[in-house]
Amino acid sequence: MPARCGALLLAACVGLPGPAFAQQALPDAAHLQADARRPLSWRSLSEDEQAVFDLGYRVFNTEWVPANSPAGRIDGLGPLFNAQRCDACHTSRHRGRGPAGDGELPADLVVQLGRMGADGTLVRGTYVYGYVLNTAAVHGYQPEGRATVLYTTQVRTLADGSKVELREPRYGVDDLSGAPLASSTVLMPRIPPGVQGVGLLELVATEELERIAAEERKSGAGVHGRIAWVGEEGQRVPGRFGWQATEPSVASQVSIAFAREMGLSNPLVAAADCGADRRCLEAPSGGSPEVEPALFKALVFFERLHAVPAERPVQDSDAGARLFAAAGCADCHRDTLHAHAPGRAALPIHPYTDLLVHEMGEGLADRDLSGKPAREAWRTAPLWGLNVAYASGQPVRLLHDGRARSVEEAILWHDAEARSSRERFSALDAAQRRALVAWIESL
Template sequence: MQKTSSLFVAVCLGASFGAFALTHATAQTDRYAAVSEDPHLDVIPRTDVEAARIAAVVAPPQDFTKPQQFEELSGGAATVRVKPDADAFSQPSGNIGFEQELEFKVGNGLFRKIWVSSPSSTLASDGLGPLYNARSCQRCHIKDGRGHPPEEGAENAVSMFLRVSIPDEAAGIADIQDYLGTAPDPTYGTQLQDFALPGLPAEYRFQVDYVERPVTLADGTVVTLRDPTYTAADLGYGPLHPEAMLSPRVAPQMIGLGLLEAIPAADILALADPDDADGDGISGRPNIVWSGEFDRPMLGRFGLKAGMATVMEQSAGAFAGDIGISNPLFPDPFGECSTIQDACRNAPHGDGDERGFEIDQAGLDLVVFYSRNLGVPARRDVGDPQVLRGKQVFHDTGCASCHQPSFVTHRLNDQPEQSFQLIWPHTDMLLHDMGPGLADNRPEAVANGTEWRTPPLWGIGLTQQVSGHTMFLHDGRARSLLEAILWHGGEAQAARDRVVDMPKPDRDALLTYLESL
């Protein structure tokens, strides 16, 4: 896979199609020049004075005896008050206008809408499937929070599915615009669906089995980790390709997506250190993806491996892959049905009425507006001594090397809710090698089989309140924040080992800090 990944990087960075080479001597700014722009945003360029102010504001803290200025406002002016119930992630941006709040509520209705099969008298809601994982966006992103991973022995997944693909060499991928690091499985496409319309078999039954493994911390505390094995059982359309690669995915929380989308690509790329030039053991690098929306390579931001460039593409892809709903970016009326699945491709669908697609551009725009404007709840207890101590431990341990605390978003002409906000997402939006323990061994665009995008930590302390569980990581294997830390490997191995070795009061303070986010 490394050969093909290098080819894709070279093409994306402006190399001619006849010369696929990217030398290590290329300057960082030149290396990612082609993806340093933000064509999805209407940007007002920063002045030199603004750039200097921003650099000072996002610099690492030096004083841990008190909170940083505006630290409690995780989403800047878009921050919302913390609701005491499961709706804490379902509020509109705190700085949204009245008319925009109405748009947000209509988008929420579409996000929650239950789709039905065709033909149906409810023409605005038909087109489900024929294969699907859920009947609405809300069914996966429950209460706009994390999905619900299945327990061992469950009959099917809840808010979770398996991606599937084969090495691109096996499929003979040649068109750079179709390059995804892997190619679809010839029968099952890029995602396995565990539901189907009547008369059609589902593609599989999701199965997970765990082996428990104890980890002993330096103070004698024993933490038990769950080592999962995932199986695509009861395949409905014959065997998978012999080289098929499976990757489990739990639906992530939805808050702050518009703010993450508004971070300047150049600011994210400035944090990249793919060759570990500073020698700190951290070599984050961007995922570079082909954007069908803009017909060009772009910085990947969304998805667990940063495989999508914009909220629009992420939303449109989910409609097609998860619900089987056609849209302007993914126009196939039969969703993920492959050419081998004839009955699936020929099943009734909801295209052809005045919508054109099963969800048209107007509907998709509303869902995207809703997704961009799910407000980030305010921090709690930012001045508490235990939280401040945990914050220092977080930085001293090296967690902030990947979980970059803050950014300032672009100044924007047409998105006032996201414009020029100091935000605290605690992510660098880059890919990092997380070691063999967390590897799915499945590439995605530039990301290899051991790399994952650093997930934002804002709102993580409200997971139990919103989602009713504390299951973390890309597949929900970790049942607590401490378990999630202990699964870190690769570039994060040194930081993880410091947590194992630290005194219990420091570890408790670190967890208290994380729970305040």
């Protein structure tokens, strides 16, 4: 497995400031992204900072090429990969779109790999294929395999007699380049989330997350989110990013995407995700590391400072917000958190998440190749920025694998800790459901 330089050593690795990157005074309110075409920062930038931000935007849209190509600083792709540029999956810096229907998975639905431990918990990564099934390869190399999905349908009947059809996916892999996968191998399909606002989430204090977790345990609402603690350079820190809060920082999230999905070594991950593939391990390198520190620094800075899109006004938004709270959605999708920087006043932000992980039921669980569900918890997905996805005119796919084709479908997949909220939503009449959904789509 690739060696990692921990994000807490980021300053030593690449000259980047650590999580306290917002050393300037925080604004009274985070700047919002009014124009979806060109990225803006959530705070004012100096001339030098703007240059780094703009460079990061170019790196985000850079199409990387194989090692030894006459492309200077952007070679080293693969040899095994899923996409050649960040924007191929994070479409226009927003969420991925996922599959339209049955068949081979698109590049923006990446299948992570793991195995079921003896106690039923998930162990990430496999010996032969590493952490991610790489479905593309540079010339002269073979992709690790092909991932597919087959949907079956189930119909949910709501209290007023309305029927909603849900798609239940079953994933498979074939055309493997190496040994067969064991039946205990867990397939973890993941659609990429948007990158807007992630730097603000990185600035939410651990103490605030601990307070929220304690409040949820005491609420009696059946919601008991917990911090997804992860190890980082010998310290225990909250996981914040990824569908299951597996990464503690923007830098660590960027580093594993470069290494595992693009085959690019970088200042935090020293090798691509080759698994046991000897030819991959011995492939020519585009440099050491392949993503130069200056380019890595710029991309992390860009993602940390990327502003959140402004909410879109909708008719009778107050009614939608009230229904959202009354259904219990706000128990986990909290409207307000606070970004902190040393010595600065807290900055209220409105991501509609608690950054905690929750049990969501077997229906959403990843499964091994025998069909057995893994024991997992899911981070409350931030809802801010959804309006941009709906304004794009493209199909919107929700939940971790894009199975939900609408907000209504996504809600109806909620279970376990979220079951009572799902049932309250199902009990609403059609007009109330439309108002609630329209409000969520405006965020």
